[in-house]
Amino acid sequence: MLFRVAVAIFALLFGPISGIRAQEALSDTLPSSINTKPSGATAESAWLDLRQNTPGNSRTQSAPSWVEAVTLLPAAQATGKTTSKSVFRIRVVQPSVDYQVLFFRLFFDDKPGQQPELIVWDESGTHVLRSGVLGSGINLPSSDSVMIPMTGASSIDIEVPGDGKTVRATYLDWMASSSVAHPLNADRRDVIPEPFSSMPPLHSPSEDVEHFGTVTATLAAETIPIGTQIQEGAAAFQFAIESQPLAALLTFEVANPCIDLPPQIYINGQDIGPVSLALPDLADPGYRGEMAPMVRQMHFQYTGWLRAQKIVPVTSLKVGANDLIVANGTSSEPSAIRATQIQLKYLWDKSDYLLKTGH
Numbered sequence: 026m027l028f029r030v031a032v033a034i035f036a037l038l039f040g041p042i043s044g045i046r047a048q049e050a051l052s053d054t055l056p057s058s059i060n061t062k063p064s065g066a067t068a069e070s071a072w073l074d075l076r077q078n079t080p081g082n083s084r085t086q087s088a089p090s091w092v093e094a095v096t097l098l099p100a101a102q103a104t105g106k107t108t109s110k111s112v113f114r115i116r117v118v119q120p121s122v123d124y125q126v127l128f129f130r131l132f133f134d135d136k137p138g139q140q141p142e143l144i145v146w147d148e149s150g151t152h153v154l155r156s157g158v159l160g161s162g163i164n165l166p167s168s169d170s171v172m173i174p175m176t177g178a179s180s181i182d183i184e185v186p187g188d189g190k191t192v193r194a195t196y197l198d199w200m201a202s203s204s205v206a207h208p209l210n211a212d213r214r215d216v217i218p219e220p221f222s223s224m225p226p227l228h229s230p231s232e233d234v235e236h237f238g239t240v241t242a243t244l245a246a247e248t249i250p251i252g253t254q255i256q257e258g259a260a261a262f263q264f265a266i267e268s269q270p271l272a273a274l275l276t277f278e279v280a281n282p283c284i285d286l287p288p289q290i291y292i293n294g295q296d297i298g299p300v301s302l303a304l305p306d307l308a309d310p311g312y313r314g315e316m317a318p319m320v321r322q323m324h325f326q327y328t329g330w331l332r333a334q335k336i337v338p339v340t341s342l343k344v345g346a347n348d349l350i351v352a353n354g355t356s357s358e359p360s361a362i363r364a365t366q367i368q369l370k371y372l373w374d375k376s377d378y379l380l381k382t383g384h
Contacts, residue, residue, distance in 0.1 A: 068089060068091060068120040068124060068199050069089040070089075070196065070197060070198040070199075070220070071088050071089050071091075071092050071196070071197040071198075072194065072195075072196050072197075072310055073086065073088060073092070073095055073115070073194060073195050073196075073197070074086060074193075074194050075095075075113055075183075075189075075192050075193060075194050075195060076190075076193055076194070077097070077188075077189065077190055090120075091117060091118050091119065091120045091124075092115065092116070092117060092197070093116040093117065093118055094114075094115075094116040095113065095114070095115050095116075096113070096114045096116075097111065097112070097113055097114075097189065098111070098112040098113075098114055099111075109186065109187060109188075110184055110185065110186050110187070111184075111185055111186075111187065111188055111189030111192075112182050112183065112184050112185075112189075113182070113183040113185075113189065113192060114180055114181075114182050114183075115180060115181045115182075115183070115195070115197075116179060116180045117175065117178070117179065117180065117181060117197075118179070119175055119176075120199070124175070124199045125174060125175060125176055126172055126173065126174055126175065126199070126200040126202070127172070127173045127175045127197060127198075127199055127200065128170065128171075128172055128196075128197065128198045128199070128200050128220070129143065129170065129171045129172070129173055129181065129195065129196075129197055130168055130169070130170040130171075130195065130196040130197075130220075130310075131143070131159060131168060131169055131170075131171075131183065131192070131194075131195050132166075132167075132168045132192075132193040132194045132195065132196075132310065132311070132328055133159070133160065133166075133167065133168070133169075133185070133191050133192045133193055134164075134165070134166050134167070134191040134193070135160035135161065135162060135163050135164065135165055135166070135167040136162070136164055136191055137162035137164060138162070138186060139185060139186045139187050139191050140158045140159055140160045140162060140185075140186075141158075141159050141160070141183050141184065141185040141191075141192060142155060142156055142157065142158050142159065142183075142184050142185075143155065143156035143159070143171055143173070143181060143182065143183060143184075144156075144181070144182040144184055145173055145175075145178045145180070145181050145182075146178065146179060146180045146181075146182065147177045147178055147179055148179045153177065153178050154173070154174075156171045156173075159171070161248060163248055163250070163280060163361045164250075164359075165280050165281040165328075165359060165360060165361060166193075166281050166313060166326065166328040167280055167281065167328055167329060167330075168311055168328055168329040172200065183195070193328075194310060196220070196310050198220055220309075221305040221306040221308060221309035221311075222303075222305035222306070222309065224303050224305075224331075224332055226278075226330075227276065227277070227278050227332055227363075227364040227366075228364065229243040229245075229246040229364045229365075229366055230242075230243055230366070231243070231246075237373060237375070238370060238371045238372060238373030238376060239368055239369065239370045239371070240368065240369045240371070241366060241367075241368050242264065242366060242367055242368075242369070243364075243365070243366045244262045244264060244349070244365040244366055244367060245260075245262065245363075245365045246363070246364055246365075247363065248280075248361050248362070248363040249361060249362055249363070249365075250359060250360075250361045251288065251351055251352060251353050251359070251360055251361060251362055252352070252353055252359055258352070258353075258359075259350050259351060259352035259353075260350070260351040260352075260362055260365070261348070261349070261350050262348075262349045262350075262351075262365070263346055263347065263348050263349070264346075264347055264349065264367065265345055265346050265347070266342065266343075266344060266345070266347065266369065267344065268344060268371070269339060269342065269343075269344060270339055270342065270369035270370055270371055271339065271370050271371060271372065272336070272339060272369075272370040273336070273337035273338075273339055273342060273367060273368065273369050273370070274334060274335070274336055274337065274367065274368040274370075275290065275300070275334065275335045275336075275337055275349070275365075275366075275367050276332065276333070276334045276364075276365075276366055276367070276368070277332075277333055277351070277362045277363065277364055277365040277366065278330045278331065278332055278333065278362065278363050278364050279300075279302070279330065279331055279333045279360055279361070279362050280329065280330050280331075280360055280361045280362075280363075281326050281327065281328060281329075281358060281359070281360040281361070282302060282326065282327055282331055282333070282357070282360050283324055283325070283326055283353075283354065283356075283357040283358060284302060284304060284312075284325050284326070284327055285324060285325070286299075286324070286353075286354035286355070286356065286357045287299045287300050287301070287302050287333060287354060288300050288333060288351050288352060288353055288354065288357075288360070288362070289351075289352050289353070289354055290335045290337070290349070290350070290351060291348075291349070291350040291352070292337055292338075292341045292342065292347065292348070292349055292350075293341055293342070293343065293347055293348055294348070295341050297335070297337065297338060297341060298335070299335075299354060300333040300334060300335040301333065301334050301335065302327075302331050302332070302333055303331060303332040303333075303334075304327070304331065305327075305331075309327075311327050311328050311329040312325045312326075312327055312328075313325065313326045313327075313328050315358075326358055330363075333362075337367070349367075351365070
């Protein structure tokens, strides 16, 4: 039986929907084989700091030999147009012919109207491909990933409106490919390989979905900013249920969360605690530290999207309308959520459970 969940959203919707975390800049130059792995020693990955520090605070960077040069071009030289844009040009050479696809992750402040774009060129100065605008204008520190076919390409431009100070860094790694087996009857997942995390992007069903007695309902697919104040700046939802579930799970993606002060959940006026974050490896360059006066410990934000989940106590739910609020933890920086959904588990004809007798 399908228990439809009716939803009303009371939060301000912010920015366009971002369907996937990574954008693929793909063309016909990709390898024809689905199983490719470079032979010989594996090429190192590259982490390039693109912050425009003063000379006294900057240090000479090291990079693998396949990164030939990194240059910040003046706006007039870069575009030849009246629009002021800055360009970071990264010259790259393939370590061998086996290396054909480059994973390119850019870290930037995702400000509306100042979102970056990648442009790839060959040695003759011919434009090979463009990524399209990265980010979704959420006005938060973020990151976005692109897979670039590098056959014949020699340089990658990061073009950004303004002085370029919204661009912070980039991570580059060469990719191999292999065939992947997946269950035919399971939900299709678009997995863009991330070096430090295997969590796929979260998709929101357009209609309620019932599977093995569990109903999945989207509360909001859109990106919604959240702050620390419950009355102002929190994301508020209202959803109705027709019968009491046995278990309930809230899931969404959150951008720029403080990893030790994740968003707080309130259901029908009751504080049910913070969500749990699916954290990538601490080696991920997406972690950004912050020190505050009179505080000895450094706190970290994750400048990207993470999956967040919270088991909702069913005793806090009621048949009919339920009010749900998502707010940032105290002293957290502003963030945003997207793909917010709830799962409700009910008994079905093949439920597996035990009945224990009293002692």
